[in-house]
Amino acid sequence: MVVTHTLDGLLPADVLARQDPELAEILLGELDRQSTTLQLIAAENFTSPAVLAALGSPLANKYAEGYPGARHHGGCELVDVAERLAVERAKVLFGAEHANVQSHSGSSAVLAAYAALLRPGDTVLALGLPHGGHLTHGSPANFSGRWFDFVGYGVDPESGLIDYEQVRSLARTHRPKAIVCGSISYPRHIDYAAFRAVADEVGAYLIADAAHPIGLVAGGAAPSPVPYADVVCATTHKVLRGPRGGMLLCGTELAERVDRAVFPFTQGGAQMHTIAAKAVAFGEAATPAFTAYAHQVVANAQALAAGLTAEGLAVTTGGTDTHLLTFDPAPLGVDGRSARGRLAAAGLVLDTCALPHPDVRGLRLGTAAVTTQGMGEVEMARIAVLFAAVLRDVHAARRVREEVRDLAGRFPPYPG
Template sequence: MGTPDSTSTPFWGPDFAALQQSDPDIAEVVLGELARQRGGLQLIAGENFTSPAVLAALGSTLTNKYAEGYPGRRYYGGCAEVDRAEELAVRRACELFGAEHANVQPHSGAAANLAAYAALLVPGDTILAMSLPHGGHLTHGSRVNFSGRWFHAVAYGVRESDERIDYDQVGDLARAHRPKVIVCGATAYSRLVDFAAFRQIADEVGAYLMVDAAHFIGLVAGDAVPSPVPYADLVTCTTHKVLRGPRGGMILCREELAGRIDRAVFPFSQGGPHMHTIAAKAVALREAATPTYRAYARRVVANAQALTQGLQAEGMRAVSGGTDTHLALLDLRAIGVSGGDAESRCERAGITLNKNAIPFDPVKPMIASGIRVGTAAVTTQGMTETDMKEVALLLGRAARADDDASLRDVRAAVAELVSTHPAYPRR
């Protein structure tokens, strides 16, 4: 692979040259992924581009340190510096989100959910959460996941009439099943969640309210959507996606749950934390506290709405009629294309997105009637609502194309567009 300028990018530094020398195969993979990210449109709703500063923390010597336990209470010596990193991350998380307590050690959003359940439940307890086919998550009670195997999971969904959460159904199910935990939050639901309504239902049945904010916590940080923190007993989230940090998880909770949450993370469900990742989380949280980031978060939503409108003009029906967040779910049945085919064609055209089931989908999930798109990454690149109109046109062309020549034409147009808004620009 020709990479004459590979070491001139702002985040590799001299260590990448060492990787090229010691393991050229992996170096080629890393450079290949960099080229893929630079050369196409990244519309996966849960993906973004971290800053060079976040990448620098991830690639630091903090990866060498074992630090089981918590700051000031470690099981290993030599933790003074990593203690500072974790304390900064915790303090910044609490300040940014107005939380009473934060645990920044979970390795992922799923790990954060596991710890949250462990803090509040015992096997066999009942949880009430959003149905996976209607936009929920595997860890919200799917039978193939620990959450559905260890707990009695009851699912609520959206109304068929408008594809929005049926709060009457949530209340009826809560009263009928008396869950110990009610979970709200989703991976493929584009509308704002009424946290006050969930809080009222949880109080009525004596349940804990857990908000899985993995997808939208970055929008909360940027004041682009309402915060669940004042309403929830605990909030789980990821630190990547819109928040633009490293891949990882985090839990925010009320002070009275702090000890239970901390013990559920360590020692119950995890051992040594990834201190390089925690440092990178601290960097991202500091970045998210700036006016620049708040402007970014608002642009993410505006771009998502513009992209959704453009895709509707291409004949794709927006589930629930639109979006209030960073993502949209599109029903492709009107254009005669499955979600699986659209994903494959778009990838060949340099547009990365995912097939996705729609509520009440008549076909299997691996085929799917819809696609899910998100605007976090393209907004990080500096794209605007005007650019989203062009993205919608290109996506529509790619989804309908069934020949290589048409897809090559779209790919060329995609390359031209992203060249004016490069990810990780060369210096």
Template sequence: MGTPDSTSTPFWGPDFAALCEADPEIAEVLLGELARQRGGLQLIAGENFTSSAVLAALGSTLANKYAEGYPGRRYYGGCAEVDRAEELAVRRARALFGAEHANVQPHSGTAANLAAYAAVLAPGDTILAMSLPHGGHLTHGSRVNFSGRWFHAVAYGVRESDERIDYDQVRDLARAHRPRLIVCGATAYPRLVDFAAFRRIADEVGAYLMVDAAHFIGLVAGDAVPSPIPFADIVTCTTHKVLRGPRGGLILCREELADRIDRAVFPFSQGGPHMHSVAAKAVALGEAAGAAYRVYARRVVANAQALAQGLQAEGMRAVSGGTDTHLALLDLRGIGVSGSDAERRCERAGITLNKNAIPFDPVKPMIASGIRVGTAAVTTQGMTETDMKEIALLIGRAAREDDESVLREVRAAVGDLVATHPAYPRR
């Protein structure tokens, strides 16, 4: 393939030309994915567009460096520069979230959760966490995951009447099972979590409280939702999603747990950190400290609420009645479409979202009765509540139709919309 010009590659620079020469097949994959992200609506709740600065750090020479250990205490020489990167990331995380301690080394949210469990639990200990079918996460005690195989997991859920967390059930289960760790946070729960209520329950039974804030930590950074930091012993999160950083994990905790958390990350569960990713985390954390990011975070929530309202007008019931965050969960049974069918049809129309189980779902997860949508990426593109109304109409039309001509019409409308609000604008 030929070397693309700057109109095709907005930020990769001359290094991309070298990739085109050395490995044109992979270069073609990169260009194809860039075209996919630019050409459609990206509504996966856990995805976003990083800045060019974050991508530059990810593609830097820091990828070459082994740096087992922590700044000033490495097992390898030559770590002066990566020490600076990690120290910046830690300082920025602590300042942004008001945390006493931060560990920026986890490779992912799952790795962060593994380390958090290792810091305060022994195999066989009891954890109390949200049920996966009700919106929780694999690492919150699913039997197919280490969290459900190594620990005794007890699950709480939502009330069938309003699909909100049943705090009375949480308290009753905590009293009955006396967990060593209570986990709150979810991947498909659109409402705010009452951290104070969880703190009271944890204190009553002598449990640690961990908040998995992977999905909403970016909203916390932007002061768009309440912070779990004053209530939790440990907060785990990812640096992608709303936070707009690289794919990776982050742990925030009280000072008295700092040493245990650090040892649980290294050497217990990880070796050398990915220093290019650590540097990219520092970039994203610095960006999130700015006033423009706070405006962005609030727009994410407003857009999610507008999108949920628009989808309800299309006959899709918003689980729990709406959303307080960046994501919404929609029940499609009212329009007679499964989540898996809606996902496939929307993808053919240039709309990327995911099928998702709803609470008390009568069908299997791979079919699902619902879809999950998120507004982090489209808000990064500059879209507004007015655009969300149009997106809702497009989703409604695509989800109902299995006619290729109709889906082509929707795709054309999607193309017009994203052309007005381009991802990674050409320069």
């Protein structure tokens, strides 16, 4: 392939400022926010400059409905190469027989998995929303809760751990067509083998929603659901550190059903610039540097959990195996929603979440983004102290904000 053009002059740094200074100011303001506060939302991370370059590339111009070699539009020769590259990299990275990289989001991937395996009205067993289940796991506000009959399993209220005996009992009683394992806030490794055994016992499909841990799986820092699940749904951002998007992994026997569930059943044209960015991220995740990163993410989460515990906060399950942890700020005299506002004012950005207690909102935080910035256990210990200072004293936010600004400044997400 002979290339006669370059990107020089096509993507200059000031092109947006000249064309649309109002929007450029918004983007620069967001970069400043990300660079002067600590991003502790468990679902967020910083992509590499290479991923950003692919997202802003000429592939954004190309319409490519269908799959490589079978598109509904002409001129897809090169985007076909890009998609095949993303697919092959995903298959190798996760040890999967088949990968679909077209899903626009994690929710789109889950929708496609359901479309491939279920029919409206089928019974599905999934983690209940109050215990950390996702909206696509049966929320009445979501397509999942309207189209399928969801039965929720839970976690033990004392330990915070999944009650696998309850999973088995509910499966035997309700005989679901599918069982979903996965959570937005469960800090421990999921026992995929246990779920597989229950699914086999009742003749159910097993769907793993691995949106959160898939990056740790890529780096060898968490067990893989691929050998156990019929279909694995995931995102390509979060710990995986790619563009915002989704993907599905499965065996060859379900490949055609999964592909047809993505296109044409649930989506139209693929976003080829995003697929190219996914290929970049998969390539980055296959390196020793990413393996070291994934393990540091976990080490940082465990250090942060230990620090918060030392400050008197009730960390769910007593700690974490992953990139995220949840805790109840009530021991310091503040509820979850108020705590999030106080912490945000101090530059500590995170989420609230449901805890396995009636009507209790806790806090969920993750270490993926701050680890990308180069922070380690020492910084996590200090962040825990800052958390406690803000939660104990409503007037501490201004002082802590300056320390947060200094800390973030020492670890810029995109060094100049």
